[in-house]
Amino acid sequence: MLDFEDKVLRVRNLSKQFGEGCELCRHDKGVLEKNHCPHCKTIYACRDISFDLYKGEILGVVGESGSGKSTFVKCLYFDQDVTAGEAYVTDYKEGKANMFDETSQQKRYLRDYLLGMVYQNPYLGLKMDFTTISNIAEKLIAAGGRNVVGMIERADELLDVVSIEKFRRKDAPKSFSGGMQQRVQIAKALSNNPPILFLDEVTTGLDLSVQAAVLDMIKVIQRDLQISMIVVSHDLGVIRMLADRTMVMLDGVVIEEGLTDQILEDPQHAYTQQLVHSLL
Numbered sequence: 563m564l565d566f567e568d569k570v571l572r573v574r575n576l577s578k579q580f581g582e583g584c585e586l587c588r589h590d591k592g593v594l595e596k597n598h599c600p601h602c603k604t605i606y607a608c609r610d611i612s613f614d615l616y617k618g619e620i621l622g623v624v625g626e627s628g629s630g631k632s633t634f635v636k637c638l639y640f641d642q643d644v645t646a647g648e649a650y651v652t653d654y655k656e657g658k659a660n661m662f663d664e665t666s667q668q669k670r671y672l673r674d675y676l677l678g679m680v681y682q683n684p685y686l687g688l689k690m691d692f693t694t695i696s697n698i699a700e701k702l703i704a705a706g707g708r709n710v711v712g713m714i715e716r717a718d719e720l721l722d723v724v725s726i727e728k729f730r731r732k733d734a735p736k737s738f739s740g741g742m743q744q745r746v747q748i749a750k751a752l753s754n755n756p757p758i759l760f761l762d763e764v765t766t767g768l769d770l771s772v773q774a775a776v777l778d779m780i781k782v783i784q785r786d787l788q789i790s791m792i793v794v795s796h797d798l799g800v801i802r803m804l805a806d807r808t809m810v811m812l813d814g815v816v817i818e819e820g821l822t823d824q825i826l827e828d829p830q831h832a833y834t835q836q837l838v839h840s841l842l
């Protein structure tokens with residue numbers, strides 16, 4: 563049974579809109595067509611998303627393109643500002659400070675010490691012209707690392723974890739395959755031991771066999787390091803393989819959530835039923 567004490571992240575009513583809204587949509591979300599207002603064209607990308615993330619669990623977020631998954635995870639990593647909502651990290655100010663209200667310096671601290679992100683597009687997470695080792699060192703330096711030998715040792719250790727061969731470690735990621743780039747991103751995101759890691763469509767676009775290898779690796783890392791993860795994917799197959807619990811998003815709203823097995827065996831919402839059916 564999960565305990566209240568085991569929560570690492572608490573999110574309440576996370577909302578993100580693109581546009582100001584108008585008299586019609588601001589007060590009555592019933593006027594929306596899917597996720598947008600037909601009158602003023604404001605897009606309500608995420609609406610009132612609330613959940614808890616527990617220590618050592620993988621929470622899956624699944625939904626079709628445009629359902630708001632990336633916006634949701636970008637808000638949590640401060641790549642985008644929320645329109646409204648609260649989020650509390652247990653390891654930060656005893657879980658009492660709404661991280662969305664913090665200063666940019668405090669948000670940088672949260673990113674450097676407590677949160678990690680692996681992007682779908684490795685160009686967003688890596689400096690493609692730097693060596694692989696210095697990509698990892700960059701994150702360690704941001705988190706206060708000054709001991710060069712220590713940082714190189716740490717980078718080596720992490721590149722072992724993600725199976726990047728020793729002779730490639732001084733190469734720049736631009737010379738790597740897509741699967742290798744994702745593995746370097748994962749090593750970089752793990753470098754400061756964050757208790758919480760976000761992964762956004764990390765295997766999309768990879769060959770099936772490479773995809774399977776990256777997913778296996780994520781599972782092993784999560785088991786060995788007991789990191790809590792939020793895994794975002796349009797692919798229920800990925801979520802089935804990784805996630806303990808799942809939230810299903812449609813048009814910016816969480817329409818269903820529960821244990822992944824439960825959702826797969828007994829989906830309640832028509833959209834979830836369709837998703838599950840497509841897996842069969």
Ligand SMILES: Nc1ncnc2c1ncn2[C@@H]1O[C@H](COP(=O)(O)OP(=O)(O)OP(=O)(O)O)[C@@H](O)[C@H]1O
Pocket residue numbers: 580597605606607625626627628629630631632633634796
């Ligand atoms: N910067 C932006 N400006 C305006 N609208 C945006 C912006 N970013 C996202 N949106 C809109 O927000 C909605 C959710 O987009 P989001 O990228 O979060 O969806 P998604 O589920 O991650 O889809 P995909 O996997 O295709 O990226 C979409 O309607 C999208 O057009």
